[in-house]
Amino acid sequence: MATKKSLPRIYPHLIVKGAARAIDFYVETLGAKEVSRFADTKMNGHIVHAELTIGETTFSLSEEARDWKNDAPASLGGSPVILTVQVEDARAVGERMVHAGATVVYPIEDQFYGARQGRLVDPFGHLWIITQQIEDLSNEEIQRRVDAWTPDDSGTTKG
Structure with a gap:
């Protein structure tokens, strides 16, 4: 029986304390969909790998196992990675996340670069940018707006 050859791909793998709660x-x-979940029955159901999708994007997660060097953000003092998810209604998703235990880092607001966006940290220590496109801008227009927003040498915002 031949195996299907897949193309290389990259996707995030989150390490969490409380993997089953994180999946929920x-x-x-x-709106993630659980694709698979594998637990080590000898370790009280320790989730060694679970795969989820949001839209067409796949990500996976597993339970923290410090002896395997799988450390969750809380054990490291925070996360250096930010996951961005594009949604149809950023405010509604942000509200659901806060209601379920996430903390707002930056509130969801309309941004000069054409997005309604904010940053939250989930109850497991992972950072998320929740974004919704509200303007269809060219790269040149975004750069013009970045240039106008960027503080000059005196520290004041141009434009």
């Missing part, structure tokens, strides 16, 4: 959180707040 991502399903409830981001």
Whole structure:
């Protein structure tokens, strides 16, 4: 029996304390679909790998296992990675996340670069940018707006 050859791809793998709760959180707040879940029955159901999708994007997660060097953000003092998810209604998704235990880092607001966007940290320590496109801008227009927004040498915003 031949195996299907797949193309290389990259997707995030989150390490969390409370993997089963994290799966429930991502399903409830981001509309994730659980594709698979594998647990080590010798370790009280420790989730060693679960795969989820949001839209066409795949991500996976597993339970923290410090002896395997799989450390969750809380064990490291925070996360250096930010996951961005594009949604149809950023405010509604942000509200669901907060209701389920996420904390707002930057509130969801209309941004000069054509997005309604904010940053939250989920109950497991992972950072998320929730974004909704509200303007269809060219790269040149975005750059013009970035240039106008960027503070000059005196520290004041141009434009």
